[in-house]
Structures are given as structure tokens and as C-alpha cells.
């Protein structure tokens with residue numbers, strides 16, 4: 001184990017193992033099998049990469065993700081690890097060379113596609129090698145019921161039969177019990193120790209909002225939170241993918257479409273750009289994602305409702321795999337549910353399957369309309385209890401307003417009843433609103449008792465009410481009859497007044513639910529260095545022909561910015577800088593950091609806004625001008641400067657221009673305040689006959 005610890009630090013550059021990594025590695029080093037269930041971004045690959053380096057021989061990694069192998073192998077080579085892959089993308093000559101290296105024992109890890117292991121030549125080759133372990137990645141592909149089923153995976157049990165003494169590790173990010181059982185039985189892993197890690201992704205912030213202007217709100221969310229970041233935007237249809245991508249381009253971002261209707265080369269090219277360039281937004285249908293392992297995706301946005309909680313969890317799980325903060329953002333509407341139901345109804349699946357899909361969609365919708373924490377209900381899908389509140393979702397951070405919707409629900413339900421459960425949401429809302437259009441008159445619905453009883457309620461509020469009634473199971477949508485609303489058994493209690501209904505208040509459309517505060521990765525005074533290090537990384541990545549994150553992850557660069565190492569030893573202490581990376585890139589990054597020294601004034605722990613002021617102040621800009629530039633009052637600027645005076649970074653005379661005598665006069669007045677007045681500036685201001693600005697007084701107060 002000491003050796004594993006040493007490798008972790010010297011090669012991968014990390015000080016500590018995460019989660020159960022250490023125990024899993026120990027299990028393999030002891031020669032045992034393991035089944036690992038871990039969310040994406042949990043550090044799965046280290047669980048086999050380190051034992052592969054400790055144990056003698058070559059580790060065989062089975063992965064269905066051929067497109068990913070190149071990047072995985074590139075990343076390992078960057079660390080100085082001898083890795084290669086064998087798959088159909090290689091020409092005969094290259095494949096032959098790799099086979100020779102394998103036989104000569106020159107490889108630490110070899111990635112292969114599952115179908116290769118059916119091949120007797122490949123097995124004969126393995127017979128001639130010293131093998132350290134088998135790692136079966138994406139092990140859920142063995143499950144016939146899962147959507148990633150790969151028949152080749154079911155043959156992998158032969159590894160155990162043919163090489164019974166070689167330890168095996170199966171890994172997956174799919175957590176449900178049925179898949180787990182299937183992996184164990186199909187791969188004959190009955191003796192394997194099972195490691196189930198938490199599937200919570202605490203660094204992802206979840207926010208879900210309903211209503212109109214989804215595109216506009218998406219843009220606001222991106223501008224506020226991710227002006228430079230890479231992200232994925234999911235849409236339901238190809239058409240919407242294309243539209244949204246061009247729209248984002250018009251707004252000034254690099255946005256690329258991805259869907260099954262595009263030619264193969266174009267899809268490949270767009271995916272490649274998303275991986276290799278920085279700050280690219282990919283707009284995609286759910287066809288995109290499997291096999292994407294980009295660690296620095298900072299946001300995943302949904303412009304439509306995913307079809308299940310499971311899908312939502314998987315899709316949002318592509319954000320923040322490097323562990324740094326990331327956003328999962330969604331905007332949805334009533335139309336989504338109707339469209340998805342239509343899809344399901346039209347599919348050729350059998351009735352039982354359709355019912356299940358329907359149920360899954362209901363649950364997803366329930367998650368959206370929820371008034372309690374999001375994370376908890378998200379984790380119920382992996383049967384995991386989560387403490388409430390999570391503190392990192394919209395409902396926890398800005399609890400939604402609630403209202404007693406019982407009476408309104410009664411009006412809505414009885415209106416559906418009186419129109420014989422034949423009409424859709426829009427029509428029912430029109431009746432409630434007392435709209436006299438031709439169709440309503442023709443049907444005589446302007447004569448029924450519910451006509452116009454909901455005039456006081458806004459249309460948006462009615463729509464929100466209907467969404468919630470549907471999500472909560474009081475109303476069903478009959479897709480066969482063009483989305484006609486019908487009553488369920490459950491709504492009797494409400495109609496009879498035996499149950500009250502607490503509902504989520506619809507948010508005002510002009511107020512977006514994204515929090516306004518800018519979430520930049522670094523402090524304002526570190527921004528120039530951060531930009532410089534990212535540019536250097538991009539340059540090196542282009543030279544090496546790898547994605548930037550293969551050089552260093554964002555979190556590693558952020559630590560460099562924070563700690564500003566000046567020697568190679570300091571650099572080696574940065575998490576993610578192992579021996580090989582230090583040798584390769586250490587000097588260049590040290591030189592770059594050296595170019596951006598932090599002044600004494602800006603080397604502080606004060607808030608971002610204070611530092612923004614200090615940066616301008618440092619340039620010798622006048623306080624009034626700083627206030628204008630930052631669009632705040634000059635008294636606010638003085639408050640910022642007072643903070644710096646208080647911690648001894650600025651001199652009060654220099655800031656205020658006060659003479660010694662003036663300063664002493666103010667100090668005298670402040671100190672002679674009665675105890676109960678202490679800290680208040682108004683009395684001081686009055687005592688001095690308003691001769692000095694509040695800002696100046698604040699600075700003097702800070703200096704005392």
C-alpha cells in the first residue's frame with residue numbers, strides 16, 4: 001500500500017485517496033475481485049490504474065468507448081505511464097507493434113474493446129503475457145435491461161474461466177440493484193467485494209424553473225454564471241438543437257449542434273472541438289454524452305424535460321467531473337410533457353413498457369414541481385437517503401413561495417368535469433378566464449357555472465396550477481385525445497374538500513431564478529494570471545495534440561493561482577502535479593506565474609468587490625471615478641477602502657487626504673462618543689457639522 005500511496009503522489013500528483021479508493025486498491029493488490037459502483041467524477045479509473053502500476057505485468061482494461069480510448073491513453077502517457085489501446089481504429093501495422101510491446105511486457109495498461117476478447121488470436125496473445133489484472137469499465141453494459149446493453153459484455157465471464165488467478169475489477173456509474181445483481185451473475189463476480197459509493201454530486205448546484213422565455217433565461221443564466229465556460233445544452237428535438245445553437249452563436253458564443261441527423265464526420269468534428277477547445281457550448285439531443293469524459297464541463301442546461309429522473313441524473317452528471325463547482329439548470333413547460341407523452345404513445349413498445357415510461361416521466365415532473373430540496377428526491381432513484389437541506393439547490397437556497405391552492409384546484413377540476421373531460425389546458429384556462437371566443441360559445445361553455453370564475457388569476461398562474469395538478473397525479477393527460485385533461489380517482493378528496501393542497505407559487509417571469517452573484521473561478525486580482533495560465537495550457541495542449549485538461553485540470557490551475565508557487569518544490573506540492581508533469585511543464589508554468597506578481601495590497605482575504613475597488617485604486621484612479629466606473633456610490637468605495645485600512649493594507653491619510661490635525665479632530669470626536677453611540681457615524685457627522693464626508697469618517701473609524 002505504501003507503494004500505491006507513493007504512486008498517487010509521485011505520478012498523479014495527489015496527496016490523498018478519495019472515497020473508497022484505498023480499500024478498493026488494497027483488494028486488488030491482495031489478488032481479489034471487486035465490483036465498484038461510483039458516480040462519474042468519483043475517481044473510478046485510479047482504482048485500477050494504480051494497482052496496474054503496483055502489480056507486475058500488464059493490466060487489460062475493457063471499455064466499450066472506443067472514441068475515448070485515445071484520450072485516456074494520451075492522458076496516461078502525459079503522466080509517463082506506458083499505456084496503449086487496441087481497437088478497430090488502428091491500422092494493421094500499429095496493432096502489430098502494440099501486440100509486440102504487450103508480449104515483451106512493455107505495457108502497464110492496455111485498453112481493448114470487448115469484442116476483441118471473443119477473438120481466439122487475442123486470447124492466445126494474452127496467454128503469452130504476464131497479466132496484472134482485468135478492469136471491466138462501464139460494467140452495466142452487461143445488463144440486458146439497460147439502455148447500454150452490449151452482447152459482447154456477456155462473454156466476458158470467460159476471462160474468469162480462462163484466467164482464474166488474475167484479479168478482476170468491474171466498474172460502473174449505474175447504481176440500481178437490478179443492474180448490480182446482473183453484473184455479479186453475468187460476470188461471475190460472486191466472490192467480489194462490492195463497493196457502493198455515494199452517488200451524490202455535492203459540487204453540482206441544481207436549479208429547475210418553469211415558464212416562458214426559456215431561451216432568454218438560458219442566455220441570462222450563461223451570462224451570469226458561465227461567460228467563458230464549456231457547457232452542454234440539451235434539447236428534445238433536432239430542430240430545436242439547430243435553432244438554439246445558431247441563436248447562441250448570434251449572442252456571441254461558440255456553440256455547436258450535435259444530433260443523430262448530422263453526418264457522422266460533422267458530429268465527430270463538433271464533439272472533438274468541444275473536447276479540445278475551451279469554452280465551447282455543445283447543443284445536443286440526448287444522442288450526445290455517452291463516452292464523453294470531459295472533466296471541466298461547468299454547466300449542463302436542459303431546455304426540455306428529460307424523460308426520467310435517471311436520465312436527468314446521468315445528463316447533469318456530465319457537469320463538474322473535476323470536482324469544481326458546476327451548475328445543472330433546467331427550464332421546462334407544460335408542452336414538454338405533452339410532447340414526451342406523444343412520443344411514448346407513438347412508440348412501438350408494449351403496454352407494460354409504456355406504462356413504466358409514463359411513470360418515470362411523472363416522477364421527473366414531480367421532481368420539477370417539488371417545493372422541498374431537489375437533491376433528496378434525485379438520490380431516491382439510487383435508493384440513497386440524503387440529509388436535508390442540501391444547501392446547494394434552488395429550493396434550498398431560495399425556498400419557493402407556497403400558497404393554499406385548494407380552492408383554485410376545485411375550480412379547475414370542476415371545470416374539467418363540466419366540460420366532460422374532453423379539452424386541453426388552454427381551452428380550460430380560457431373558460432376559467434371567461435374568454436368569449438367562437439369555439440367556447442359554439443360549445444355552450446359560456447353558460448356553465450365555472451365560466452369566468454377564475455378571472456382574478458393570471459393565465460400563467462393557472463398554467464402553473466395545472467402543471468402541478470398533473471405532476472401530483474390529480475389530472476391525467478389523454479394523449480390519444482390530443483391532450484384532453486381527465487380527472488383521476490385521487491382528485492375526489494379535493495373536490496369534496498377533504499384534502500387541502502399546498503402548491504408552489506409561480507415565479508415572476510422577469511425574475512430569473514439564477515442567483516445574480518457572479519461565480520468566477522478566481523478572485524478578481526487573480527484573473528490576469530488565471531487567463532495567462534489557461535492560455536499557456538491551451539498552447540501546450542495544441543502542441544501535444546491533446547485536450548487542455550490532459551495537461552492540467554482547472555482545479556490544478558486554480559491552486560497554482562491561489563498559491564503562486566515560485567520553486568519546483570512548491571510546484572510539486574500542487575495537487576495534480578506529479579513527477580512527469582513537473583518535469584514536462586513545471587518550468588513554463590513557474591515562469592508564467594512569475595510574470596504576474598501579486599502586489600502587497602492585493603494579497604489579502606477581503607471580498608471580491610473590495611478587491612475590484614482596490615485594483616482600480618492601485619492604478620491611481622480617483623475615488624469618484626472608481627465609483628462611476630463601478631456604478632456605485634462613492635460612499636461604497638470608501639467602505640471598501642476602509643476595509644483595507646482596517647487590516648493595515650492602506651494608509652488612512654493617503655486615502656482621505658486628511659491632515660494630521662483634521663485626522664486627530666475626527667478621532668477625538670469618535671472616541672468621545674457615549675458608549676451606546678459607539679460605532680454609529682451619524683452623531684459624529686453631526687458633531688463635526690457635516691464638514692467631513694461619511695466615507696472619510698468611515699475610513700478614520702477603520703484606522704482607529
Ligand SMILES: [Zn+2]
Nearest residue numbers: 373390393396
Ligand atoms: Zn437542496
